[in-house]
Amino acid sequence: MRYVIVRDERQIPIEVEEREGGYSVELDGKLYEVEGAKVLDGLYSLLIGGESFEVAVHSPKPGLYDVHLYDGMRRVELLSPLEMVLRAEGGKAHAHGKSVRAPMPGKVVKVLVTEGQRVVKGQGVVVVEAMKMQNELQAPGDGVVKAVKTKEGDSVESGAELVVLDDEA
Amino acid sequence: MRYVIVRDERQIPIEVEEREGGYSVELDGKLYEVEGAKVLDGLYSLLIGGESFEVAVHSPKPGLYDVHLYDGMRRVELLSPLEMVLRAEGGKAHAHGKSVRAPMPGKVVKVLVTEGQRVVKGQGVVVVEAMKMQNELQAPGDGVVKAVKTKEGDSVESGAELVVLDDEA
């Protein structure tokens, strides 16, 4: 099965084939023989050239995989050919209008931008309070504020769209 | 739903009805209001009149439930009406012929009885070795050895019938 790993704007091809005792994996042109054992759902023991890895994998959403290794968690964006297509279409829309969404349920304590305002990537646009902590949501990229869909004091659900940005055409 | 708990030859009726926030349980004529919360499959938090119980339940085979409490594990034999019927039929056969089976895979190191021999409940009939330990299998009740289906040196699977006993009619 062929997949693509998306990392830093790059697309890295990865192909995995099951074989007796494990998998043959070709990653970015390099071949790996992997002895794999499943401990339980999402928990694997991998032996790659004798090196031992315990990996716990969880997919928070399609195409995203949180891979927990002893030395740290890696968030891997890995897409099947089908997901690539969907992503490409979604991508267009996305490219023409980024929006800032609430990453968790909470209360809007401050709106830092107004419609028409120019913002740069990483600039704070809204401050949301949850779990007794204030968190500044930042602009995903440069652009102009197209719409502000919230106000101070609002209680917002996770994923709620708060501010809509427009790329500078 | 009505069940019967079989304990020491006794049959204890137990009826459980789900209700908002938990269950109403009538056990042996006594009524219990139970606040129940499921933590995950087989793991429950029960509040019975304010008393808190954490219980892990596992069913090794139909009608048998291993219930793990902090203070110890209880093996509860609990049957639905259907299972009662099945058991009743099986029971007859059972009553007329007990047999000693291998509780685990292992090697028969000694056969302690011969056909026709009279045995009493708890008497050793076969010694099986597994995990570097020898274990004496005992007669489930008084009776006469009807058939010996194994010999020293045999490797036996879990559940294999080793000795058949006959009740003294």
Added chain:
Amino acid sequence: MIEKVLIANRGEIAVRVLRALKDMGLASVAVFSEADRAARHVRLADEAYCIGPAPSAQSYLRMDTILEVALRSGARAIHPGYGFLSENAEFSRKCKDAGIIFIGPPASAIHAMGEKTRARQIMAKAGVPVIPGTLQPLADADSALEAAKMTGYPVMLKAAAGGGGKGMRLVHDSTALPGAFRDASSEALKSFGDGAVYLERAVVKPRHIEVQILADAHGNCVYLGERECSIQRRHQKVVEEAPSPFVTPGMRRMMGEVAVQAAKAVGYVSAGTIEFLVDQSGEFFFMEMNTRLQVEHAVTEMVTGIDLVREQIRVAEGAPLSLRQEDVCIRGWSMECRIYAEDPLQNFMPCPGRIEAVRLPEGPNVRVDSAAFTRGEVSMYYDPMVAKVISWGSDRDACAATMNRALMEFQIVGTTTNRDFLLAIVDHPEFRRGNLDTGFIERHFGGPSMGRPEPSVAADIAAAIYALESSRRVGASAGPVHVQPSAWRRAMQGRG
């Protein structure tokens, strides 16, 4: 004699207190909000009662409801843990009035230490060194400028009623002071309903070092050594250790004796902590006293062998301390890392939600105090701390190495945690050298967020294998799916 104790708390501290009760053979009563019906502390207790909806104000802060449960269940005493009602003088008083033992200091001591400027006045009178500054809340920006002239810059503005860094401002010169004063005051008003702000000299590159004390109702008071708590983020402790790599035996005795002096000045009883700000020369100043058990109390237990909760309960019964100062001896080293459900890659945003799986570290010299469990919720209503990982070693290096091992074994799947951030701190050469101050994290992990980890071939491969499996719907099966009879032969290849 106390035979049954109600724990007026939740989370890891409720679990930790429950374990102490079991170790003492005492019966336990838990209280829980509707969000905590399936929580660990509910399941571990002998009895458990729901006291209201999820928001703390409607459950864990409801004094009367909690007292009613205590009376109805026949609990003779209440342990408040930390946070919630633990430093609430009114609750301590209400317990007394209801004939229930509050496992903590008398209301008077809580009150005396509760308001910072008052506390500083009392300490100054008692001869405890305090940071030069105004002992009174400042009337306005001008009086702030006045005071700053006296203390000298840089100065720190602090909310009188505050805590946790809210209403605090560091000011380097007089031009910035008026604006900072207004900000601090309004933030204080917003956070604590009290805009009072005071000012003191800011100690440069300070260490946060605190002393654990234990006092009984008979006038006995001992110190159990110090804890180094300089590793902080936004004034929140992240990594703590005992002893402090900075403190010499002589300094330990001095700080300890001053801490006892401070406790006695307010007629303190039970376990308490005196927090000091320590400058690079070793001069130390009283900051505040926490009149309760600390989150980080475990590191003191690890090096002294003393169970602080057990001592709290004994003392609350009126028993004299079971030990004298000369019985206290420090063995080895201990560290604590606080695991928070927050995302270091996204400005440490809290990550409430469902925990899919938890694996806690085990083995020698590791202790975990936690209330996290597989399929448990990290609720948005409460503190996002999900576990405390505590390590011990015969010396500081061994202790840090064991903490590294423990963090590596620690795993929470489903919600993001700061585990990797903690790992980076513990492995940082400056941390290993013991070069700590409250600016450590900002200096070495500059900026709000932490850098993305290096990609890992194993991780990429694992993701692909997982994706492949999911696409085949084999998710349900469990147990090893691949065991290779030929593997050992393969292992034997190339022996030539």
Added chain:
Amino acid sequence: MIEKVLIANRGEIAVRVLRALKDMGLASVAVFSEADRAARHVRLADEAYCIGPAPSAQSYLRMDTILEVALRSGARAIHPGYGFLSENAEFSRKCKDAGIIFIGPPASAIHAMGEKTRARQIMAKAGVPVIPGTLQPLADADSALEAAKMTGYPVMLKAAAGGGGKGMRLVHDSTALPGAFRDASSEALKSFGDGAVYLERAVVKPRHIEVQILADAHGNCVYLGERECSIQRRHQKVVEEAPSPFVTPGMRRMMGEVAVQAAKAVGYVSAGTIEFLVDQSGEFFFMEMNTRLQVEHAVTEMVTGIDLVREQIRVAEGAPLSLRQEDVCIRGWSMECRIYAEDPLQNFMPCPGRIEAVRLPEGPNVRVDSAAFTRGEVSMYYDPMVAKVISWGSDRDACAATMNRALMEFQIVGTTTNRDFLLAIVDHPEFRRGNLDTGFIERHFGGPSMGRPEPSVAADIAAAIYALESSRRVGASAGPVHVQPSAWRRAMQGRG
């Protein structure tokens, strides 16, 4: 300098050694049989290689295969754990020949202590008290009768090559001796391929107390206090503790010095244990020396703060001991319970099979060394011990109470364990009083099996609820299914 170590073992001890390596910053190589592909020690190691099929003789006992893996992976040293190759002089020698450091004593010391009668001769010469008996294997039943006249009854027949109780017989009078001799000899032949049997005076109501020693290659040797191991079933240790409630400081010093004497008599290096049989008067006799790490080494670590595996590795590198005798101090008390997959209600029958779920105890003063995991297998090919639960307390009562708490929290679902049996032992009044001897279990838990537990209303109700749920096929859903908004109101009822 050792930088990479191969662990020639499996199960909890392989995991425990792995953790020590991580704590020391050393690389680790695991070996595994096909049955252990998904085992904890494989997953925790930096490298792992399969060395053969499940049966030990084809995997964990294959010296050459293991040495090949060591050489190929570049491991400078091998830690044998306990069991398997740990007391195999030939393997120790083979390692040396291959230029690999065997983390344990020299072959000569293993050899000297390996054969019991030889060991007793050496010890007797060295002035170590031994039980009166034949130092030579007995030719026949008649010479046994001769010898018994000399030692006096009761006498114990023992297999010369034996261990773990195989080939042992207690004989009370001369009439029973000949038959017992034949049984013991044939059992010895069957178990060890050597029918040699010797005889000694049986000590009545003996305690099994052993002394931990640590020796380096420079002639330094210290004792780390004793372990009380009298709680045994079929000569298998079940519960151990340190220190022994029977041993006074004076006796501790005497036993310790004798132990050091014994170790030096065979040029011992590394960690080792001298087992003594102690009679009710306090007189102690050398039984045997275990030239390896013991299963129960953890309780010594808990009270001394010394990591025995770390010391083993340091010493194997040729380093001198990091401590002198006067540095060794015992703090508090520690106990260990061995969790076996066996059914106390069915004559302690081993229970191999799939573990559905594991929950290990946590919190203060509890340590667990285990290789068990959810969905793991208890293999019929290996020892049925699945975990060691270790507790610490400031005194023996506190330690026992914490062990009770830890066992209560310990849970393995799917396969039966002896947990409840251990709980019954730890809670037994005679155990709490410290009245221990090797007959404890037989005396207080007479007969092979243990009594059935009292029925529990909660258990009956839980079974019914589980049955109801299963019948409804809601099994798949997870998380709290019932949370009652009205519960807190209900909790408030009857306040009058």
